[in-house]
Amino acid sequence: MDSCVAAAVAAQAHDLALLHVHYGQRTEGRELRAFEEIAGHYGVSRRLVVEDRSLAVIGGSSLTDATMPVPEAEAERREVPTTYVPFRNAHLLCIGVSWAEVIGARKVYIGAEAESGYPDCSAGFIEAFNRAVEKGTRPGSGIEVTAPLAAMTKAKIVRLGVELGAPLHLTWSCYRNEDLACGRCDSCLLRLRGFRMAGIKDPISYAESD
Amino acid sequence: MDSCVAAAVAAQAHDLALLHVHYGQRTEGRELRAFEEIAGHYGVSRRLVVEDRSLAVIGGSSLTDATMPVPEAEAERREVPTTYVPFRNAHLLCIGVSWAEVIGARKVYIGAEAESGYPDCSAGFIEAFNRAVEKGTRPGSGIEVTAPLAAMTKAKIVRLGVELGAPLHLTWSCYRNEDLACGRCDSCLLRLRGFRMAGIKDPISYAESD
Numbered sequence: 001m002d003s004c005v006a007a008a009v010a011a012q013a014h015d016l017a018l019l020h021v022h023y024g025q026r027t028e029g030r031e032l033r034a035f036e037e038i039a040g041h042y043g044v045s046r047r048l049v050v051e052d053r054s055l056a057v058i059g060g061s062s063l064t065d066a067t068m069p070v071p072e073a074e075a076e077r078r079e080v081p082t083t084y085v086p087f088r089n090a091h092l093l094c095i096g097v098s099w100a101e102v103i104g105a106r107k108v109y110i111g112a113e114a115e116s117g118y119p120d121c122s123a124g125f126i127e128a129f130n131r132a133v134e135k136g137t138r139p140g141s142g143i144e145v146t147a148p149l150a151a152m153t154k155a156k157i158v159r160l161g162v163e164l165g166a167p168l169h170l171t172w173s174c175y176r177n178e179d180l181a182c183g184r185c186d187s188c189l190l191r192l193r194g195f196r197m198a199g200i201k202d203p204i205s206y207a208e209s210d
Numbered sequence: 211m212d213s214c215v216a217a218a219v220a221a222q223a224h225d226l227a228l229l230h231v232h233y234g235q236r237t238e239g240r241e242l243r244a245f246e247e248i249a250g251h252y253g254v255s256r257r258l259v260v261e262d263r264s265l266a267v268i269g270g271s272s273l274t275d276a277t278m279p280v281p282e283a284e285a286e287r288r289e290v291p292t293t294y295v296p297f298r299n300a301h302l303l304c305i306g307v308s309w310a311e312v313i314g315a316r317k318v319y320i321g322a323e324a325e326s327g328y329p330d331c332s333a334g335f336i337e338a339f340n341r342a343v344e345k346g347t348r349p350g351s352g353i354e355v356t357a358p359l360a361a362m363t364k365a366k367i368v369r370l371g372v373e374l375g376a377p378l379h380l381t382w383s384c385y386r387n388e389d390l391a392c393g394r395c396d397s398c399l400l401r402l403r404g405f406r407m408a409g410i411k412d413p414i415s416y417a418e419s420d
Contacts, residue, residue: 086307095268098265119345136299
């Protein structure tokens with residue numbers, strides 16, 4: 001959902017080129033379908049689907065390691081959740097920046113949002129990463145990473161998405177299931193709470209939810 | 211060769227865990243053999259070999275795109291060479307940092323050296339990337355990227371390697387060939403010049419060299 005709303009923000013000002021990365025996440029087939037449908041909604045033909053095998057091999061996350069359970073309501077605690085995939089967003093951004101450098105794009109949007117509790121979603125990380133992009137790409141590449149949702153609550157993201165006409169019905173957030181969203185994992189809980197606090201009905205169906 | 215000397219530096223102070231990345235480079239089979247032999251030399255059992263498919267798919271470099279010729283003596287010019295793989299070192303470092311976070315390592319060594327003319331080999335890039343690592347990994351991970359060769363000439367790297375007993379005879383630098391180093395591509399030329407200026411004979415053989 002965050003990626004979709006970030007794309008909706010980007011679409012206000014730019015032609016889109018959309019990236020999807022397989023990194024061994026449990027629900028990757030369902031996420032890919034969401035990616036293709038959202039790209040279709042926006043009429044984007046420039047799509048890049050790539051595989052980053054390193055994160056699954058390295059493991060250390062309940063999102064990529066099938067032997068670790070995806071916990072429920074973990075985001076309520078104050079630690080970094082076990083669904084944190086170590087330094088994942090840096091991987092995603094590297095792919096986006098390399099692609100931007102080759103196709104001549106200047107903005108790389110990411111739907112990172114700080115409520116997740118993942119360090120690589122923080123505004124501080126995005127800012128520091130941009131300095132690395134400035135130093136590590138061709139002089140004059142002018143590439144800048146933008147995380148328009150970084151400081152927003154989930155409710156604000158939902159409202160912004162609705163306002164911009166983002167196809168939220170095509171998005172997928174569940175960490176566990178690919179058929180019917182579980183309604184119990186961190187990602188479902190954060191999403192459902194966001195819709196509830198925004199006073200908007202989530203257009204997707206759930207196996208169970210409060 | 212740079213990776214090997216960086217490993218030799220790291221071995222002075224730390225137990226090693228060694229990473230090799232396939233990213234579609236022309237000589238990847240030969241590089242993997244060098245990796246395994248160097249790891250064997252140092253008796254390192256903790257080895258990670260992973261594939262990053264995104265760089266080859268994205269292209270934009272004569273190192274990963276078989277339709278672009280690998281130029282000769284391009285490094286003499288002042289532009290970024292066509293062998294530059296856009297933002298490659300950021301990809302490699304991301305994998306290293308994710309792995310470090312999972313195995314609890316605190317230092318990530320890279321053999322980047324600024325003479326290559328690649329922006330992602332500069333000391334400025336490494337420094338900026340470290341800020342992103344600090345912000346984007348778990349609080350207290352304490353991971354730091356170290357590029358001990360960043361400010362060294364190739365001659366100095368050769369001398370340091372010999373001084374530390376690095377197995378330079380096992381290393382591979384050629385961008386074009388996997389059997390006998392061509393002696394003509396940028397990487398061969400920089401390496402040969404380094405040995406010449408260090409007054410040391412390169413232990414590997416070349417198809418041709420001045």
